[in-house]
Amino acid sequence: MDVRNGTADDGRTASRAHTDGDGTGHGPRCSVLRTASVALRGHGRRLFGLAARAAGLAALGGLLVTALGFLVAWPAFTEMRRGAIAARRMEDSYAPSGLLVQDLWLIALAGLPFLVLLLHLGCAAVQTAASRAVADREDGHRPEVARGRAGSPATDVSAHPADGRERGRFGAVLGSYLLRAAGVWAPLVTGILVSEYFTTTLFREYTALVPKWEYPTRFALLHDGAPLLGLAITLVLRLGWALAPAAATAEHLGPLRSLRRSWSLVWGGATAWLRTLAAALPLGALTVGAYLLLHAAARPLRPGASALFLAWGTGNTYTAYCVGILAPIAAALLLTGVLTLPPAHVVLAALRDRLARERERRARSAAATGADRA
Numbered sequence: 001m002d003v004r005n006g007t008a009d010d011g012r013t014a015s016r017a018h019t020d021g022d023g024t025g026h027g028p029r030c031s032v033l034r035t036a037s038v039a040l041r042g043h044g045r046r047l048f049g050l051a052a053r054a055a056g057l058a059a060l061g062g063l064l065v066t067a068l069g070f071l072v073a074w075p076a077f078t079e080m081r082r083g084a085i086a087a088r089r090m091e092d093s094y095a096p097s098g099l100l101v102q103d104l105w106l107i108a109l110a111g112l113p114f115l116v117l118l119l120h121l122g123c124a125a126v127q128t129a130a131s132r133a134v135a136d137r138e139d140g141h142r143p144e145v146a147r148g149r150a151g152s153p154a155t156d157v158s159a160h161p162a163d164g165r166e167r168g169r170f171g172a173v174l175g176s177y178l179l180r181a182a183g184v185w186a187p188l189v190t191g192i193l194v195s196e197y198f199t200t201t202l203f204r205e206y207t208a209l210v211p212k213w214e215y216p217t218r219f220a221l222l223h224d225g226a227p228l229l230g231l232a233i234t235l236v237l238r239l240g241w242a243l244a245p246a247a248a249t250a251e252h253l254g255p256l257r258s259l260r261r262s263w264s265l266v267w268g269g270a271t272a273w274l275r276t277l278a279a280a281l282p283l284g285a286l287t288v289g290a291y292l293l294l295h296a297a298a299r300p301l302r303p304g305a306s307a308l309f310l311a312w313g314t315g316n317t318y319t320a321y322c323v324g325i326l327a328p329i330a331a332a333l334l335l336t337g338v339l340t341l342p343p344a345h346v347v348l349a350a351l352r353d354r355l356a357r358e359r360e361r362r363a364r365s366a367a368a369t370g371a372d373r374a
Contacts, residue, residue: 191230
């Protein structure tokens with residue numbers, strides 16, 4: 001009897017030691033930052049090189065989209081130039097009409113989705129490689145018994161496909177980015193449109209439906225409440241779907257399923273959302289800070305780009321002014337992507353891996369507890 005109990009105790013101890021840490025049997029858990037740092041040390045050069053190539057291709061695509069935008073906006077720039085010349089002859093001041101400026105803004109908004117698509121293409125490529133780097137790091141610390149264990153892609157979070165399926169994973173990651181962007185921005189844009197419709201005359205020829213001088217309380221509620229509500233929904237969705245691209249890469253999920261998986265990982269645990277927020281806020285601050293610093297450093301490009309356009313272009317000062325504004329913005333965005341995308345995506349991939357393993361461990365513990373009670 002003692003021998004039997006001792007044997008059972010030894011087996012239970014061995015099982016507990018095998019499943020200690022992250023639930024896959026490769027020792028104590030490593031922190032997310034440690035996992036990300038190890039992955040960056042092993043694959044950092046490849047990831048930064050991939051980010052640089054993606055930034056170069058995005059620059060070429062963005063240049064093409066910008067050139068098409070300038071061609072569409074050329075009549076407006078020409079009209080501005082003619083008005084300025086006529087005002088100078090009459091020794092009068094000149095300011096472009098609001099309709100011309102509005103046309104330029106509409107053209108910029110029409111080209112914005114194509115620029116965002118280029119950004120998502122680069123992000124999807126870096127995210128795919130970052131998730132693979134984290135998976136390779138975890139595979140290097142897994143014993144042979146755990147590596148050979150069979151499991152479906154949805155449950156075995158450490159499995160990753162062969163090199164021949166990289167292209168398929170890239171499509172799934174890109175789809176998750178696009179679907180997440182549409183879902184995240186929809187509430188905020190809807191709130192702004194509701195506010196503009198009910199509190200301004202932007203979409204109508206007559207007075208506002210809710211005049212401020214007649215209904216001040218209701219006006220303030222519609223003017224500020226709808227955008228703030230949309231912003232709150234946007235932030236909640238963005239946090240809940242922060243791990244969707246990483247889930248699409250590591251677990252071979254489609255765009256919609258990756259959003260569901262990320263939502264369950266972030267909001268399914270008591271502290272998972274807090275850990276996700278603790279990882280997302282520093283990454284966001286790092287990205288914004290890097291962009292501001294790089295934009296300040298790239299400001300000397302503004303007069304140089306304007307002078308270069310005037311030397312090789314048509315001499316339209318308004319077009320040169322826009323070129324001078326866009327040049328430092330584009331340079332800062334591309335350099336920010338090269339410097340911040342690899343570490344950010346590696347951290348998010350490591351966080352997804354950690355949350356998924358902890359959720360699997362809790363599920364196995366609950367199943368084992370239920371079996372013991374039965």
